[in-house]
Amino acid sequence: MxxxxxxxxxxxxxxxxxxxxxxxxxxxxxYKDRHGLTRPEWRTLSGLGExxxxxxxxxxxxxxxxxxxxxxxxxxxxRRRWLTRTPDETDRRVEHLALTKAGLTAYREMxxxxxxxxxxxxxxxxAEERTAIAKGVAALEATLSAS
Amino acid sequence: MxxxxxxxxxxxxxxxxxxxxxxxxxxxxxYKDRHGLTRPEWRTLSGLGExxxxxxxxxxxxxxxxxxxxxxxxxxxxRRRWLTRTPDETDRRVEHLALTKAGLTAYREMxxxxxxxxxxxxxxxxAEERTAIAKGVAALEATLSAS
DNA sequence: CCAAACTGGTTTCATTTGTAACCATCGAAA
DNA sequence: TTTCGATGGTTACAAATGAAACCAGTTTGG
Numbered sequence: 001m002x003x004x005x006x007x008x009x010x011x012x013x014x015x016x017x018x019x020x021x022x023x024x025x026x027x028x029x030x031y032k033d034r035h036g037l038t039r040p041e042w043r044t045l046s047g048l049g050e051x052x053x054x055x056x057x058x059x060x061x062x063x064x065x066x067x068x069x070x071x072x073x074x075x076x077x078x079r080r081r082w083l084t085r086t087p088d089e090t091d092r093r094v095e096h097l098a099l100t101k102a103g104l105t106a107y108r109e110m111x112x113x114x115x116x117x118x119x120x121x122x123x124x125x126x127a128e129e130r131t132a133i134a135k136g137v138a139a140l141e142a143t144l145s146a147s
Numbered sequence: 148m149x150x151x152x153x154x155x156x157x158x159x160x161x162x163x164x165x166x167x168x169x170x171x172x173x174x175x176x177x178y179k180d181r182h183g184l185t186r187p188e189w190r191t192l193s194g195l196g197e198x199x200x201x202x203x204x205x206x207x208x209x210x211x212x213x214x215x216x217x218x219x220x221x222x223x224x225x226r227r228r229w230l231t232r233t234p235d236e237t238d239r240r241v242e243h244l245a246l247t248k249a250g251l252t253a254y255r256e257m258x259x260x261x262x263x264x265x266x267x268x269x270x271x272x273x274a275e276e277r278t279a280i281a282k283g284v285a286a287l288e289a290t291l292s293a294s
Numbered sequence: 295c296c297a298a299a300c301t302g303g304t305t306t307c308a309t310t311t312g313t314a315a316c317c318a319t320c321g322a323a324a
Numbered sequence: 325t326t327t328c329g330a331t332g333g334t335t336a337c338a339a340a341t342g343a344a345a346c347c348a349g350t351t352t353g354g
Contacts, residue, residue, distance in 0.1 A: 004255055004258055005196070005197055005258065006193060006196070006197060006257075006258045006261050006262065007197065008190070008193050008194060008197060008209065008210060009209075011261065011265060012170075012265050012268065012269070012280075012284075013167075013170045013171055013174045013264070013265065013268075014190075014210075015284055015288065016163070016166060016167040016170055016171070016284065017167045017170075017171045018211045018288075019163060019167065019284060019287055019288060019291070020160075020163040020164045020166065020167035020168070021167070021211070022211075022291050023159070023160045023163055023164075023287075023291070024160055024163070024164045027160045043155070043161075046153060046155050047155060049152070049153070050152055050153060050154065050155060062155065062156075063155060063161075064165045064168070064169075108151055110153075111151055111152065111153045114153050114158065115153065117160070118158060118159050118160065121159065121160075121287075121290070122159070124290040124294075125286050125287070125290065126286075128282075129282060129283060129286035130283075131279075132278075132279040132280075132282040132283035132286065133159075133279075133280075133282075133283025133284070133286065133287060134283070135275075135276060135279040135280075135283070136276060136277075136279035136280025136281070136282070136283045136284070137159075137162055137163065137166060137280070137283070139272050139273070139276035139279065139280065140166055140170075140268075140272070140280060141162065141165075141166060143268070143271040143272065144166070144169050144170070147271075
């Protein structure tokens with residue numbers, strides 16, 4: 001074990017990134033092929049589908065996107081008429097976003113595909129491995145959100 | 148549990164991506180602040196520092212980068228005189244890349260910082276949590292490289 | 295009240311990225 | 325051999341991203 005060498009293969013930040021990149025790339029094929037969505041657009045669709053109504057700021061918090069990404073994704077989904085904006089009654093800076101019928105249809109079509117993707121991935125692991133990844137990821141999330 | 152809703156917060160691809168993004172962003176500050184490196188440049192430096200000599204293709208495989216990223220990173224490090232290219236004797240398409248003294252110095256400066264970063268991250272977890280993340284990530288890596 | 299600081303959201307501009315086309319070289323098969 | 329498909333690597337172009345400036349509206353402290 002030479003101290004001056006870093007083994008990239010076992011370096012956690014690198015491994016996490018590569019893993020997430022691979023999984024995310026694979027999954028993105030689904031919404032890209034299906035609807036030509038970008039990741040920010042998919043997350044926006046997904047967030048609104050799940051929660052019903054959100055503001056752009058809330059969307060950014062929920063899905064860990066920079067506000068410019070949210071802004072552009074919302075603009076694109078609006079252009080497709082997949083969502084509408086409703087001005088807030090009391091604060092005129094704020095807009096409440098919600099999916100249209102068309103947006104909801106697309107979302108409902110995506111949900112089973114997303115779940116199937118996750119299931120397929122997890123099905124290749126043993127029960128202990130599934131527990132391990134869940135526990136490990138949760139632990140890291142916890143420390144990172146704390147700091 | 149409504150079947151038509153996807154909970155983004157517990158969706159593995161999303162969680163992995165967010166986690167990796169957060170960690171990677173945090174870590175990138177180190178090499179960005181220090182040397183103004185991009186991620187592909189850091190990986191190239193790191194790969195060559197670890198292995199000594201590699202071709203661009205090998206670099207791409209080792210660090211999971213598309214060949215255009217490798218190409219550009221190598222060009223930049225060469226511009227800085229952190230690496231040199233040596234034509235292969237028998238195959239004139241291939242170049243063997245190696246760090247110069249300056250490149251090696253930068254690498255050696257980075258290694259302890261990278262290790263400290265990883266240690267700090269892992270130190271916030273319990274022993275079981277560390278085992279869990281290692282096991283879980285390894286299991287996912289294994290199934291993904293298999294498929 | 296009113297100025298200053300702040301917040302929600304958009305736009306601009308420079309940088310990074312991905313895709314595909316490309317050039318040169320190599321290897322295999324006819 | 326010649327030719328044709330694969331391979332190492334670069335480049336060109338379009339799309340995605342991040343940082344910072346920006347606009348409008350809101351809050352706060354004097």
